[in-house]
Amino acid sequence: MSAFDSSSVEMRPKMVGQRIKRTEDPRLLAGVGRYVDDISPQGTLHVAIRRSDQPHARIRGIHVGEAFTVPGVVAIFDATDIEGDFKPAVPTSKMKNYYATPIWPLARGKVRYVGEPVVAVVAESRYAAEDALEHISIDYEPLPFAIRQIDAVADDAPLLHEEAGSNVIISREFKRGDVDKAIAEAPVTVKGVFRMTRKTAVAMENRSYLAEWDKRRLALTLHSSTNIPGVIRDVLSSCFDLPGNRMRVVAPDVGGSFGGKGSLYSEEMLVCVLARKLGKPIKYITDRLEDLSSTSQAFDELMDVELAVDRDGKLLGLRADVIGDIGAYSIYPWTGALEPVQVVSFLPGPYRLEHYRGRIRGVLTPKPPTGPYRGVGRPSSTFAMERLIDMAARKIGMDPVEMRRRNLITADEFPYRTASGIIWDKSAFQECLQGACDHVDYPALVRERDKARKEGRWVGIGLSSYAELTGIGSRISVAPGMPINTGTETSSIRIDATGAITAAFGISSHGQGLETTLAQVIADELGCKMEDVEVQHGDSALVPMSTGTFASRSAVLGGGAATLASRVVKTKVLKAAAYLMNQPVEELEAAGGIIRSRASNVSMTFKEVANAVYSQMGSIPHEQREDLVASETYDPYLGTACSSTHLAMVEIDPETYGVTVRRYVVAEDCGRIINPMIVDGQVQGAVAQGIGAALLEEIVYDDQGQFVTASLADYLVPVATNVPQIGIVHIEADLPNNIGGFRGMGEGGTIGAPAAIANAVSDALSPLGIEVDTLPVTPERIFRMIEAARVKSTAD
Amino acid sequence: MNERTEITVSVNGLSYTRRIEPRMLLTDFLRHELGLTGTHVGCEHGVCGACTVLLDGRSARSCLMLAVQTDGADIETVEGQGTVENLGRIQQAFRDHHGLQCGFCTPGFVMTIADMLRHHNLDNDEEIREALSGNICRCTGYEHIVNAVRELAKERGALK
Numbered sequence: 001m002s003a004f005d006s007s008s009v010e011m012r013p014k015m016v017g018q019r020i021k022r023t024e025d026p027r028l029l030a031g032v033g034r035y036v037d038d039i040s041p042q043g044t045l046h047v048a049i050r051r052s053d054q055p056h057a058r059i060r061g062i063h064v065g066e067a068f069t070v071p072g073v074v075a076i077f078d079a080t081d082i083e084g085d086f087k088p089a090v091p092t093s094k095m096k097n098y099y100a101t102p103i104w105p106l107a108r109g110k111v112r113y114v115g116e117p118v119v120a121v122v123a124e125s126r127y128a129a130e131d132a133l134e135h136i137s138i139d140y141e142p143l144p145f146a147i148r149q150i151d152a153v154a155d156d157a158p159l160l161h162e163e164a165g166s167n168v169i170i171s172r173e174f175k176r177g178d179v180d181k182a183i184a185e186a187p188v189t190v191k192g193v194f195r196m197t198r199k200t201a202v203a204m205e206n207r208s209y210l211a212e213w214d215k216r217r218l219a220l221t222l223h224s225s226t227n228i229p230g231v232i233r234d235v236l237s238s239c240f241d242l243p244g245n246r247m248r249v250v251a252p253d254v255g256g257s258f259g260g261k262g263s264l265y266s267e268e269m270l271v272c273v274l275a276r277k278l279g280k281p282i283k284y285i286t287d288r289l290e291d292l293s294s295t296s297q298a299f300d301e302l303m304d305v306e307l308a309v310d311r312d313g314k315l316l317g318l319r320a321d322v323i324g325d326i327g328a329y330s331i332y333p334w335t336g337a338l339e340p341v342q343v344v345s346f347l348p349g350p351y352r353l354e355h356y357r358g359r360i361r362g363v364l365t366p367k368p369p370t371g372p373y374r375g376v377g378r379p380s381s382t383f384a385m386e387r388l389i390d391m392a393a394r395k396i397g398m399d400p401v402e403m404r405r406r407n408l409i410t411a412d413e414f415p416y417r418t419a420s421g422i423i424w425d426k427s428a429f430q431e432c433l434q435g436a437c438d439h440v441d442y443p444a445l446v447r448e449r450d451k452a453r454k455e456g457r458w459v460g461i462g463l464s465s466y467a468e469l470t471g472i473g474s475r476i477s478v479a480p481g482m483p484i485n486t487g488t489e490t491s492s493i494r495i496d497a498t499g500a501i502t503a504a505f506g507i508s509s510h511g512q513g514l515e516t517t518l519a520q521v522i523a524d525e526l527g528c529k530m531e532d533v534e535v536q537h538g539d540s541a542l543v544p545m546s547t548g549t550f551a552s553r554s555a556v557l558g559g560g561a562a563t564l565a566s567r568v569v570k571t572k573v574l575k576a577a578a579y580l581m582n583q584p585v586e587e588l589e590a591a592g593g594i595i596r597s598r599a600s601n602v603s604m605t606f607k608e609v610a611n612a613v614y615s616q617m618g619s620i621p622h623e624q625r626e627d628l629v630a631s632e633t634y635d636p637y638l639g640t641a642c643s644s645t646h647l648a649m650v651e652i653d654p655e656t657y658g659v660t661v662r663r664y665v666v667a668e669d670c671g672r673i674i675n676p677m678i679v680d681g682q683v684q685g686a687v688a689q690g691i692g693a694a695l696l697e698e699i700v701y702d703d704q705g706q707f708v709t710a711s712l713a714d715y716l717v718p719v720a721t722n723v724p725q726i727g728i729v730h731i732e733a734d735l736p737n738n739i740g741g742f743r744g745m746g747e748g749g750t751i752g753a754p755a756a757i758a759n760a761v762s763d764a765l766s767p768l769g770i771e772v773d774t775l776p777v778t779p780e781r782i783f784r785m786i787e788a789a790r791v792k793s794t795a796d
Numbered sequence: 797m798n799e800r801t802e803i804t805v806s807v808n809g810l811s812y813t814r815r816i817e818p819r820m821l822l823t824d825f826l827r828h829e830l831g832l833t834g835t836h837v838g839c840e841h842g843v844c845g846a847c848t849v850l851l852d853g854r855s856a857r858s859c860l861m862l863a864v865q866t867d868g869a870d871i872e873t874v875e876g877q878g879t880v881e882n883l884g885r886i887q888q889a890f891r892d893h894h895g896l897q898c899g900f901c902t903p904g905f906v907m908t909i910a911d912m913l914r915h916h917n918l919d920n921d922e923e924i925r926e927a928l929s930g931n932i933c934r935c936t937g938y939e940h941i942v943n944a945v946r947e948l949a950k951e952r953g954a955l956k
Contacts, residue, residue: 021891028899029887031834031874035900038833127817204838204846204900204934255836255900256934288839511898511935677894684937685897712843712932720928720938725921749937 015520015530016740019677022516023535024509033253036208036223037285044210045074047271047284048129050119050136051294052111055366055705056145056160059109059138062119067135072128075278076136077120079106085273086239089264091332095481098337099169101161101329101364105270111140112160112328113366114707115293117266122274122282145366147705149302149325152363160328160364169330170337170362172480174344174420177355182317186308190391194384195774196299196754198325198699199692201373202717205255206291209268210283211275219246220272227257227510229538230546231333231484235264236272244540251538251548254510258689259372260295261510262550264332292715293707296371297699299380300325301343301360307388308355311396313403317355318419320347320384324362327369334479336362339370341480342377345420349385350429350467350643351407356419366705372550374689375750378468383775386464386755390762391771400759401442404433404465404645411733424467427641427743428669428733433465435667435729436645445649445663453767458652459662460764464755465645470744471556472639478551486550488635489557490543491565493522495573495628497614499607501526501533503562506546507554508538512682512746514554517674521559521740525566526573527590528606543631552642552744555674560634560739568630576628577609579620640736642743644668646687646752650760657779657786659695659761665727666752671735671743682746684726690753692718695776768793803867807832808876818864822856823847825863826873834874834903838932845931848904849873855911874903877910886910886948893944897935905931909945918949 027033062078088102107118119136123129144158151157152167160167183189203225210223220242226232226249233249240247254261267284275282286294301324308316324340331338344358373379393403408429409416415425428435436442445461452459472478474487492504503522507514515535523530536542537549570590577595578585587599596603612619613628649663666683673679696716700708709715735741758772761782765772768789774781800815807830814829823840826832826849838846840859847858850872878884883891886906896902905928912918912927924945928938 022894024899025891025896026880026883028896028902029874029883029890029906030878030880031832031903032880033834033899035833035836037827037837040828127819202932202934204844204898204932205836206838253899256898258934288841288844513897681894681897681936681940684939685935686937688937689934711841712839713841717932717934718937719930719932720925720942723938725939726937 015523016674018675020516020520020675022513023519024513024515028253035205035253035255036210036225039210039223039252041212041281044281044283045122045124045278046126046129047274047282048121048126048133049117050133050138051290052107052114052116052118054111054140054142055114055147056143057111057140058143059107059111059118060141061139063137065135065137067121067132070128070132072124073121073132074124075122077106077274078118079104079108082273085277086269089235089239089269089332091330091335092483093335093337093481095337097171098335099164100335101164103264103266103329103332105266105273113368114705115368117270120270120274122278145705147365147701147703149323149363149365152365153323153361160366167364168361169364170340172341172360174356174358176419179317179319179355179357182355183306183308183319186316187311188392188395189306189308190388190395191306192387192771192773194303194305194387195301196380196383196693197775198300199298199373199697200292200295200699200715201258201260203256203258203260206286206288207261207265207267207295208285209271210281211271212281213275213279215279217246220276221248221250222268222272223250223252224268225254225261226251227254227262227508227550228548229508229540230506230548232264232268233540235332239269240272249540251508257510258374259376263296263334263371288712289710292710294368296331297327297368298370298373299339300370301340301380303343303380303384305384305388307392309392309396313393313396313398313406315351315353315407318348318353320344320358322358322360324360325365325367326362327365327367329369331369331371333482333484334372335482336370338372338479339377343381345422346378346381347385348419349382350409350424350465352409353419358420367701374686375747378466378751379693379754382464382466382751383755383758387758387772390759394766400463401433401437404463405430408433408465422469424641425736426734427467427643428731429467429643431731431733432643432645432667432669435731436647436665439665439667439727439729440647440663449649458654458764460650460760460762462648462756462759462763463645464752464759466751467641467643468748468751469639470552470642471636471738471742472551472553473636475637476639484547486547488633489561490546490631490633491558491561492543492631493565493569493629495569495606495610497610499610501528502536503533504536504542505558505561506543507558508548510549512549512554513675513678514549514558517555517678518558518562520674521562522566525563526570529593532593552746555742556636556640556738556744557634559674559742560636561632563739564632564634565630568632569628572626572628573606573609576613576620577604579624580604580609580612634739636738640671640738640743642670642745642748644748644752646756648756648760650757650764652761652764652782657782659777661691661724661757664724665729666749667729667731668745668748669731669733669743670745671732672741673730674742679745680728683728683749686747686749687726687753688718688723690750691723691757693750693775694754694757695778696722698776801864803864805866805869805871807871808873816863818862820863822858822861822863822866826858832873832875836900836903838901844901845908846901846904848907848931850907850911855908874906877906889944889948893940895936895941895944901931901933905933905941909948913948913952917955918945921946924949
């Protein structure tokens with residue numbers, strides 16, 4: 001026990017809310033991060049994969065030719081060689097009108113997109129494996145296909161999965177009121193067919209896998225660049241009929257995901273099959289071409305939408321018919337419904353709107369599966385809805401800010417049930433709109449735009465307001481009807497005999513800095529020093545059930561679980577300390593790793609208490625002694641609404657038609673902020689991605705079903721010169737009713753930016769009567785729109 | 797193709813001699829022959845910059861070079877910039893300004909900036925962004941990286 005330190009416990013600054021430098025940085029900066037490809041067990045064999053060059057074809061035969069003559073080649077597998085070694089993964093759902101396409105490691109009988117894995121070569125080096133691929137020939141019988149969703153939904157379209165009986169494997173409708181009547185009777189309507197073209201995540205680390213078979217324990221360990229190791233463990237456990245204590249999935253340092261690493265992949269199954277079959281460590285690292293052509297892709301809905309308003313700008317009704325191009329397979333665990341269903345469920349946005357009907361059809365096409373991508377559904381729905389709002393405002397001659405102000409849900413209306421059934425609860429919808437406008441001095445910005453316009457420049461201002469559900473608990477599935485639980489998170493905290501604190505979670509940080517932010521929460525709640533806490537994550541063996549990090553859940557659910565477990569451990573620490581210090585427990589408080597008594601001037605460190613509890617026999621009576629550990633699970637049950645308004649000013653170069661983003665501001669309500677530095681980084685990064693989606697990024701398949709944007713020289717992502725400085729306004733409204741008051745905020749930027757930029761470009765080109773309906777709005781698209789407008793104005 | 801060639805290179809001040817296939821990429825040589833896995837492979841076609849190293853003092857894409865081309869050369873990688881316990885100045889600036897999230901592109905940025913600080917004025921944000929525009933970061937949106945470089949350039953002062 002040490003003497004009393006005069007500094008007051010209460011004066012210690014809280015860790016939550018501070019710009020704490022990240023714990024994970026030193027290893028990543030020093031080049032000693034540990035990503036999957038950095039792990040090389042002795043005897044590792046390497047896989048190269050021959051992928052389909054056909055969009056839809058029957059496999060008539062596979063000929064290995066001289067492949068085995070290549071030095072170092074160990075084995076070659078196609079689907080028939082591994083049949084029976086596992087069960088396929090099936091992305092089931094309770095959803096009606098849905099057909100689940102099974103997932104196999106290698107194509108069986110047919111290929112269904114260019115890039116689908118067909119043959120795996122195993123060799124002593126990747127060089128040798130790739131050499132051997134050159135010798136393999138596959139005899140295909142090309143089959144008819146419909147590459148565009150508009151053709152694939154037709155009744156007579158060639159079927160991709162005959163067993164499904166149709167290419168449409170999902171259909172769903174959300175409905176409230178009488179939208180047909182509302183539209184028919186409305187004084188003003190606007191409509192369009194909007195489309196966010198296909199995107200891909202482009203995490204800087206390509207997908208990477210390493211499987212090891214432990215011959216002693218008959219156990220599989222998969223190291224995967226996944227952000228859902230728990231989900232992958234559970235499904236592989238079933239595929240390989242291995243109990244969870246012999247099937248482990250570890251996500252070490254992971255180089256970004258943005259959703260692209262958030263589903264089960266054929267290659268994860270493949271390396272596990274091969275590791276068990278060959279009894280060797282099996283590594284497979286995708287190259288960038290493979291990553292671009294086989295990682296789950298994003299968006300790609302045709303959104304036929306119509307909005308009715310009155311002359312005062314009040315929203316009267318909204319109808320939507322959406323065809324989602326889900327690609328060749330339904331993805332595990334989210335299913336192909338994830339993206340298109342969220343488009344129609346979020347389409348009414350943060351607005352008061354009575355009459356709505358949103359229909360979707362999810363259609364199979366011979367392209368890589370679509371899956372989660374930062375923002376899921378909401379980037380597309382916000383793009384369509386915010387475009388309609390601006391078009392309507394223009395039509396009735398109202399300022400777009402005023403139009404939004406009149407329709408955004410107000411504080412006294414919470415909880416508000418949207419026309420599609422989502423419940424928005426207290427979040428700063430109106431305040432974010434105002435905050436963004438104040439930040440840029442909106443009236444002055446409008447004058448600046450008008451002045452530029454008089455000079456003949458193409459300058460425009462665009463807004464987008466949206467809300468999202470984050471930190472979703474067990475009441476609703478992250479994806480409709482899927483068979484896994486995403487609504488809980490477990491934190492297992494222990495203080496060991498040396499006084500060190502280890503906190504294990506089911507989350508899986510891949511850039512979010514959760515090793516830092518969760519330690520901040522624990523330091524405050526437990527009263528320990530932050531640097532004494534090690535946060536463990538990304539390993540299915542850490543807690544009984546875990547999923548991972550996705551859907552803006554980890555701060556809310558992980559932070560909640562950390563709080564609950566910290567409180568239990570703290571109670572145990574204080575009980576032990578009370579006995580050791582001979583003080584009443586209610587007089588004790590813990591902060592900064594020191595326990596002090598208000599009633600006397602004695603204190604103990606956590607380390608001293610731990611040493612007494614664990615290592616000094618008899619220091620605490622045996623019937624009172626308990627380990628300083630706790631495992632608690634948090635379920636916020638409902639989700640929390642995170643709201644935001646983005647505002648952009650753009651200028652279009654009249655010679656190149658290139659768009660420059662001149663000003664950008666984000667006003668957002670993410671609840672209580674754990675680490676403002678990390679929150680800013682998330683906003684900036686997500687906005688940059690949204691700018692990419694708005695101006696640059698587009699996955700293209702040509703009419704032959706071939707993948708055209710197969711390199712980073714063809715699929716353009718933003719570089720430093722494409723992204724402006726981003727103004728950020730944090731608005732902390734009433735805190736949500738979850739532990740800690742946190743809201744999820746990692747995805748928002750990608751939701752708001754495409755719509756804001758589309759509106760700004762449309763505003764800039766409004767003198768020509770141009771309304772943007774397709775993103776990215778590339779120079780070529782702008783050129784075509786301007787040409788069409790000129791032809792039209794000449795004809796008029 | 798499989799005839800091996802002997803090369804000797806200096807990497808972060810240490811000399812290595814290896815017999816390698818002439819076709820071996822410099823990235824694979826650094827990562828798998830020398831175990832210096834701090835240099836990352838992001839695209840293998842010279843666009844993303846994750847594999848950037850310094851070759852005789854100037855930045856180079858190690859994914860676009862064969863290891864045999866570097867025989868006799870002086871190579872610097874991110875591991876030479878500092879350690880977990882003693883971060884180098886560029887690395888520290890990245891940490892101070894939260895210039896990294898997932899960390900995968902970071903070694904390439906650190907090495908690019910090492911070159912830029914030695915050879916470019918970096919007088920304003922426009923120049924800094926131009927200097928960084930050959931490297932892709934998908935997480936940060938670049939602003940915090942620009943802040944880090946601005947501080948480093950200011951600290952360095954004008955180039956002589």
